[in-house]
Amino acid sequence: MIINNFERDGYSVYPIIIPANPGLLTYNFFLVKHNQSLTLIDAGIPSDSCWEGLMETLEKNGFYLQDITEILLTHHHIDHVGVVNRITEQHPIPVYAHPLAIPRVKRDPEFLNTRIAFFEQFYQEMDCGEEGAKQVDYLKKSVEKNAHLKLTAAISPLEEGMRIFDFYVKEVPGHAPDQIALVDERRRWCFGGDHLIQHISSNALVEPDFMNQRIRSLVDYKQSLKAFMDLNVDLVFAGHGEMIEDPKQLIEMRLSRIVKKSEKIKGLIQSGISTGSKLAKQLYQSQYQKQFSLVMSEVVGHLDALEADKQIEKQMKDGVWHYRVV
Numbered sequence: 001m002i003i004n005n006f007e008r009d010g011y012s013v014y015p016i017i018i019p020a021n022p023g024l025l026t027y028n029f030f031l032v033k034h035n036q037s038l039t040l041i042d043a044g045i046p047s048d049s050c051w052e053g054l055m056e057t058l059e060k061n062g063f064y065l066q067d068i069t070e071i072l073l074t075h076h077h078i079d080h081v082g083v084v085n086r087i088t089e090q091h092p093i094p095v096y097a098h099p100l101a102i103p104r105v106k107r108d109p110e111f112l113n114t115r116i117a118f119f120e121q122f123y124q125e126m127d128c129g130e131e132g133a134k135q136v137d138y139l140k141k142s143v144e145k146n147a148h149l150k151l152t153a154a155i156s157p158l159e160e161g162m163r164i165f166d167f168y169v170k171e172v173p174g175h176a177p178d179q180i181a182l183v184d185e186r187r188r189w190c191f192g193g194d195h196l197i198q199h200i201s202s203n204a205l206v207e208p209d210f211m212n213q214r215i216r217s218l219v220d221y222k223q224s225l226k227a228f229m230d231l232n233v234d235l236v237f238a239g240h241g242e243m244i245e246d247p248k249q250l251i252e253m254r255l256s257r258i259v260k261k262s263e264k265i266k267g268l269i270q271s272g273i274s275t276g277s278k279l280a281k282q283l284y285q286s287q288y289q290k291q292f293s294l295v296m297s298e299v300v301g302h303l304d305a306l307e308a309d310k311q312i313e314k315q316m317k318d319g320v321w322h323y324r325v326v
Contacts, residue, residue: 045082074193076101100178118208126276174221218301
């Protein structure tokens with residue numbers, strides 16, 4: 001699927017918009033023509049539809065695969081790195097991503113095994129029982145099953161404050177620890193990956209840091225949203241759905257909804273529900289099993305945020321965290 005291009009002050013953006021499931025609507029990635037370069041930002045999922053969308057967009061605009069000069073990745077998730085290998089196997093070019101993305105896209109065995117151990121302990125401490133054990137088993141099987149998804153190209157780092165072409169690299173962790181935004185201050189454009197999505201809130205997913213401690217993802221996401229408010233940006237090229245023309249208004253709405261959800265969870269704790277899994281079951285009912293990992297990330301994110309604001313505290317009892325309102 002091809003939509004209208006965007007042009008501003010010597011730059012042209014050619015969006016590649018591929019239909020996705022109803023929740024995500026589309027997978028979005030972008031070709032950016034500037035000076036002598038043709039940059040690909042993100043790369044969809046590993047599918048023929050994304051590859052064909054890329055080829056069609058190149059051809060329609062008078063380009064060839066060999067005209068792409070580099071690939072910039074906003075974060076490591078599979079729906080943003082999908083056709084990187086297919087490109088670089090035919091046309092070796094530089095690939096850039098945040099340093100925290102590298103062990104993830106390279107599917108480093110030590111990192112993946114340590115991550116599995118983290119989630120095994122995490123789900124036990126959140127009293128997830130059988131559902132937690134199922135998810136850990138899934139993660140173990142995925143190490144071998146998804147080995148073919150490892151990116152083969154060398155990855156060069158993109159960190160806060162770096163500049164690449166006209167882009168300023170802004171770290172916006174939350175949805176993923178390696179999530180970055182590529183900000184073009186001159187044109188007031190931003191390629192934001194999944195930091196902001198118009199039609200749905202971005203999940204702040206539970207992840208371990210390199211010390212195997214839980215990242216407070218929702219706390220980070222709230223801080224990233226507030227920092228994003230200060231950017232001089234009037235158009236965000238989003239990773240899914242529509243492009244965002246009023247990011248500040250959307251951020252205000254997202255922050256307001258985070259507060260409301262936290263208050264709802266705080267109310268459940270006051271009613272006597274004290275563990276992460278029981279809160280998740282009460283709040284999400286049947287979705288607890290259908291979307292277990294997403295639901296647990298959502299609930300524990302709010303627990304971390306409430307704890308950071310000193311509204312709740314937790315105590316370990318028999319290996320399980322129990323929360324209470326302060």
